[in-house]
Amino acid sequence: MVAAAQHPHIKLMTFAEVLKVDGYVGNFEITVKQKARYVDHEKCTGCGTCWEKCPSRTSSEYNLGLGDRKSIYVSFPQAVPNKPVIDRDSCRYLNGGKCGVCSKVCPAGAIDYQQEDQLVKFSAGAIIMATGYDLFPWEEAYGEYGYGRYPDVITGLQFERMSNASGPTGGRILRPSDGREPQNVVFIKCVGSRDDTKGKSYCSRTCCMYTAKHAHQVLEKIPGSRAFVFYMDVRTPGKAYEEFYQRSVREGAQYIRGRVAKIYQSGDKLMVKGADTLLGMPVELEADLVVLATAMTPSRGYGEIARVVGFSTDKDGFFQEAHPKLRPMETNTAGVFLAGACQGPRDIPDTVAQASGAAMKVCALLSKERLETEPMISSVNRSLCSGCLECARVCPYKAIEEDSVSERAGGKTIRRRVASVNTGLCQGCGCCTVACRPGAINLLGFTNEQLLAEVDALCL
């Protein structure tokens, strides 16, 4: 992370969103909204006085509700950049209140309540999509697990935040309800994955492995603890993966093949009822903590960003690759590439491999001084063009622009509207030629005359 922040060729824009992408491969015109941070990062030294003194607390998104943060905050101690932003929804001052504490205590004079969102424009030759994933909102679908009513039913990612040393519990695995260390931890895999009726039909690919990791962490960190894993299958296709899983089993993780039918609260315990389909017997376990391996879904806002950049998504909303086997890091839009979980669920080794591959594709593009465009594109005969722009209406790539020509008519010079083809955008599909009534637009390499001659030759 720090390597990226310090790299002389990388410009980081955090707290920012891509609003608009115009242009085409080699020359995209990009508009980014830099959201107001209310902190001048040029002046801020990251000393931390402000978030120490800020009187306003709210739940920390980064810790997935397992802890609080202030209204002026950095997400976690090693955040990059390690400088705060003010959350405008919860800050007292920005909501008309009195406060202003951070501004008073900041030794660098970096607080700026007047800051506004800014639009930044620049151009780029290539784009890599790396928007990642989010997790399936299990609370909306799994009534049998309590719809999120039981505080000690958590997700795998919440478990990660707890076992992380700089997380809300300082690395200790604790029950959110009473802060006690759990003894019996039950893991449930495929929550929302491989389940058409409730969630998604696909396999999320990472859960088998991270659940094996979590079971290991429970057994390692909590003396005398027990870990149970409800599973449909154990899938460990990766180098050293099967060995990893076997290690957790050797350490004592108990794998039970079957689904959990119900979880309910009984005193301060959670009762987990399910079936062991290998033994053909019902099982009932008393758990202190239940961890759900929830499905990976496309990152929130995926549809919007796909529309803005201009490429398609698959049936589940993951970004569509140009070819599943041969062009896995390209989209069908020239110059737009894919890396990581935005294309489909995957773990870190696969993500890194794909990211390097996508980077290679981009380098191949950017190492060219100029880009050759496909010559088989449309061309307008301006003297025939009536300026109706029917062609522009049908062009799927928005490659036809309005232009004008000067002509002398009746002793006067007049300007007349005509269509003009943007050679960078035209993909040579030829749809425009069919829409053009005066026959003014023709497709080079597949002209009307050529196609008619071909028909004649074949019908002879």
Next chain:
Amino acid sequence: MNRTGVFVCWCGSNIGAVVDVPRVAEAAAGFTGVVLATHYKYMCSEPGQDTIIQAVREHRLDRVVVASCSPRLHEGTFRKTLARAGLNPYMLEMANIREQCSWVHRQEKDKATEKAIDLVRRAVAKTGLASPLTAASIPVTRRALVIGGGIAGLQAALDIADAGHEVVLVERESTIGGKMAMLDKTFPTLDCSA
């Protein structure tokens, strides 16, 4: 008047065992604008391509039809051949007499040969109206935009930047790192994830 050369390929026995290749070449010799029609065992091979280059020079051909496999396979190859022969690469047309003829009509050799002749007639007609095309070129902005600052975006940005290109990395949250920074230790190595 056009000076078209037609080159029919046997593709070993892939085409030659079904389609009567010499008969196709003979028929092609009679099409309008064709000044040379010949055949060879493997058109795409080095000697095959040299045959085309030689013929272009000797017979002052201004356009070429290659009747062989699918253009989706070898159009690029033969366009380069034309360029080497000093012709505009877009003065080429291919007749697909393998994938869409000999391979799918193996039981009907006569009909396959007739169809091959028709397909060559189509190609000759099309290339007869071809005009030289040149690829335009546009300047490339040597900067990449990476959207998303998780491990995928960071790895890609670092690789591109290490290659010497500028990168703008846009992340919507206040920190980069994505999900990986939220994790504790990561499988399969169990090392830290920052």
Next chain:
Amino acid sequence: MSIEEKNWEPKIIGFCCNWCSYAGADLAGVNRFSYPANIRVLRVPCSGRVNPQFILRAFQRGADAVLVSG
């Protein structure tokens, strides 16, 4: 010619999109499928390139059927 006549075969002209059905016809070849030899395929960059005029022209010149596929 009448359809009852025994050996009559329609003459079919096919417009196939380079990216899908033309590629599909290639694949049929690669897999050595067999189909009747009375279809003649023309390659277009997109089925949207097919002007109705081309279809009418094919019928005018004696085609019995036209297939537009994309």
